[in-house]
Amino acid sequence: MTASRTATAVAHSNIALSKYWGKLPVEGNYPAVPSLSVTLGAMSTTTTVRFDPSLAEDTLVLNGEALGGATRPTQRASELLERVRRASGVTDFASVHSANDFPTASGLASSASGFAALALAAVTAAGLDWSLDRVADLARRSSASAARSIFGGFVALEDGVATPVAPPSALAMRVLVCVTTEAAKTTSSTDGMRHTQDASPYYAAWLQDAPKAHAQLRAALAQGDWPRLGQIAERSALAMHACAMAAGVVYMTGATLAALAEVRTMRSQGILAYATIDAGPHLKCLVREADAEQARARLAQVAGVIRVLESAPGQGARIVPGL
Numbered sequence: 243m244t245a246s247r248t249a250t251a252v253a254h255s256n257i258a259l260s261k262y263w264g265k266l267p268v269e270g271n272y273p274a275v276p277s278l279s280v281t282l283g284a285m286s287t288t289t290t291v292r293f294d295p296s297l298a299e300d301t302l303v304l305n306g307e308a309l310g311g312a313t314r315p316t317q318r319a320s321e322l323l324e325r326v327r328r329a330s331g332v333t334d335f336a337s338v339h340s341a342n343d344f345p346t347a348s349g350l351a352s353s354a355s356g357f358a359a360l361a362l363a364a365v366t367a368a369g370l371d372w373s374l375d376r377v378a379d380l381a382r383r384s385s386a387s388a389a390r391s392i393f394g395g396f397v398a399l400e401d402g403v404a405t406p407v408a409p410p411s412a413l414a415m416r417v418l419v420c421v422t423t424e425a426a427k428t429t430s431s432t433d434g435m436r437h438t439q440d441a442s443p444y445y446a447a448w449l450q451d452a453p454k455a456h457a458q459l460r461a462a463l464a465q466g467d468w469p470r471l472g473q474i475a476e477r478s479a480l481a482m483h484a485c486a487m488a489a490g491v492v493y494m495t496g497a498t499l500a501a502l503a504e505v506r507t508m509r510s511q512g513i514l515a516y517a518t519i520d521a522g523p524h525l526k527c528l529v530r531e532a533d534a535e536q537a538r539a540r541l542a543q544v545a546g547v548i549r550v551l552e553s554a555p556g557q558g559a560r561i562v563p564g565l
């Protein structure tokens with residue numbers, strides 16, 4: 243027995259520049275296509291895991307609210323904890339306290355930072371001495387995008403393996419998150435992907451196109467080619483949404499489209515801003531650091547945009563000492 247089976251980890255959200263959408267038809271939650279993201283320094287989840295012999299089940303407190311054992315978030319956390327118990331020999335149930343500093347479950351990728359922080363905290367609390375690659379693999383089984391949040395800067399996810407490909411300093415860029423609602427989204431990414439795979443007439447085309455866009459994006463990043471990186475990122479997001487929309491899966495709202503129009507107007511005026519959108523209504527604008535202030539002020543004026551969060555590329559997941 244170790245003295246204290248508790249650990250606290252912090253992990254940041256990430257936004258994919260080349261998107262994944264769809265899963266391989268095998269066990270283990272493998273994405274159907276590769277992706278590349280930037281970790282967002284300004285948006286984080288902090289999670290404490292404590293394995294506790296007095297508990298009769300795993301418990302989850304999310305943003306101060308105790309969720310019941312039968313709820314989906316608690317079950318998903320418990321599945322990850324069960325993998326950690328099996329690997330470590332720890333048999334106790336765990337209490338999990340998790341808090342986001344941004345709106346939960348509305349397409350701001352809270353599952354990415356959430357499962358990355360949970361995986362690192364749980365592995366550490368259980369006393370496992372795992373490499374970050376192994377922690378990322380554990381996180382991926384719960385939420386594929388979470389594997390990327392284990393690392394900082396620019397992170398590829400290829401064949402289910404997350405690899406940092408460039409440090410946060412590689413590009414002087416900012417991500418401007420246009421928050422368009424505080425509400426939880428209605429279609430989870432898992433359900434949206436499943437439905438797209440089953441019903442989109444364009445899914446086969448997406449499977450063909452996405453790996454090409456990903457390779458082009460990796461090359462643009464390696465060359466530091468900002469306009470090309472932005473163009474490919476915007477096209478990747480629109481291709482993903484076109485494929486999903488053809489199956490009836492619509493995440494964009496009027497505010498999303500109004501923000502997209504503003505990004506394109508800025509571009510026509512010489513500001514090299516680009517848009518990306520995940521499985522939710524918030525548009526994320528990619529800009530160079532020098533243009534961030536101006537772009538932020540303009541996006542804040544768009545009808546339906548509640549506020550604009552700004553993030554630089556950030557660090558990977560880490561343990562918070564002494565908590």
Ligand code: PMV
Binds near residue numbers: 258261351431519
């Ligand atoms: O792995 P999930 O369930 O968080 O799905 C992520 C899907 C997108 O955010 C839309 C794309 C991506 O690559 O992150």
